[in-house]
Amino acid sequence: xxxxxxxxxxxxxxxxxxxxxxxxxxxxxxxxxxxxxxxxxxxxxxxxxxxxxxxxxxxxxxxxxxxxxxxxxxxxxxxxxxxxxxxxxxxxxxxxxxxxxxxxxxxxxxxxxxxxxxxxxxxxxxxxxxxxxxxxxxxxxxxxxxxxx
Numbered sequence: 263x264x265x266x267x268x269x270x271x272x273x274x275x276x277x278x279x280x281x282x283x284x285x286x287x288x289x290x291x292x293x294x295x296x297x298x299x300x301x302x303x304x305x306x307x308x309x310x311x312x313x314x315x316x317x318x319x320x321x322x323x324x325x326x327x328x329x330x331x332x333x334x335x336x337x338x339x340x341x342x343x344x345x346x347x348x349x350x351x352x353x354x355x356x357x358x359x360x361x362x363x364x365x366x367x368x369x370x371x372x373x374x375x376x377x378x379x380x381x382x383x384x385x386x387x388x389x390x391x392x393x394x395x396x397x398x399x400x401x402x403x404x405x406x407x408x409x410x411x
Contacts, residue, residue, distance in 0.1 A: 264410060265293040267339040268369070269349050273298030273328040275385050275392070276345045278308040280369065280399045282316050282323040287407035296326065297335065299352035303328035309385065315392040319400075336362040343369040343406075346380035370398065372405040 268280035277296035285294045306328045307313070316323045333356050335342065342365045344350045350368060357363045370379040381398050384391030 263291060263293060264341070265295070265339045266341045266343065266406070266410075267331075267335055268294070268296040268343050268345075269299060269331055269353055270296075270345040270381075271298055271300050271349065271383060272303045272385070273330070274303045274306055274309045275312050275383060276381050276395055276399070278323050278326045278328075279312050279316060279392075279396060280343065280345075280403065281326065282321040283396070283399050284403040284406060286321055287403055288410065292410065295339070297329050297331040299331050299349055301330045304330055309392075311384070311389055311392045314389075315396045319396065331356070333358065336365060339365065342366045343372075343402075345369060346383070347378065369402045369406075372402045372409075373398075 266284060268277040270276035273296055281294050281296040308323050308326055313324045331353060342353060344353055344366060350366060353366050354363055368378050370381060381395055384395045
């Protein structure tokens with residue numbers, strides 16, 4: 263069983279969206295979860311704007327709860343997708359060895375290989391920012407799902 267973790271800063275905007283999108287594209291043979299690099303929103307539901315854009319596309323992420331990335335996630339997950347360079351650096355800082363680091367990938371590299379493009383944090387933007395993030399993540403998750411299945 264392949265286990266995939268989506269990581270952003272607070273685990274209330276981008277990574278829960280990515281979790282919901284990828285889960286919808288994969289069979290039950292896969293586990294998809296999400297986490298944040300910061301502890302701001304532990305136990306909190308996703309941002310209502312993330313919930314709304316997910317719902318617009320038939321996904322329910324309202325039940326998800328924020329949690330912080332932990333070193334043990336390197337043992338649990340086979341692939342760790344981060345949303346931006348800051349997330350990448352924060353996760354890699356916790357890595358214990360090259361194998362851990364090898365699991366961490368920039369999610370948009372699945373669409374634009376080796377470009378290290380970032381998924382912008384829509385938290386302080388308007389509702390359109392959440393739509394744009396959804397579209398970016400949907401495209402990346404399509405490619406991830408194709409590779410995994």
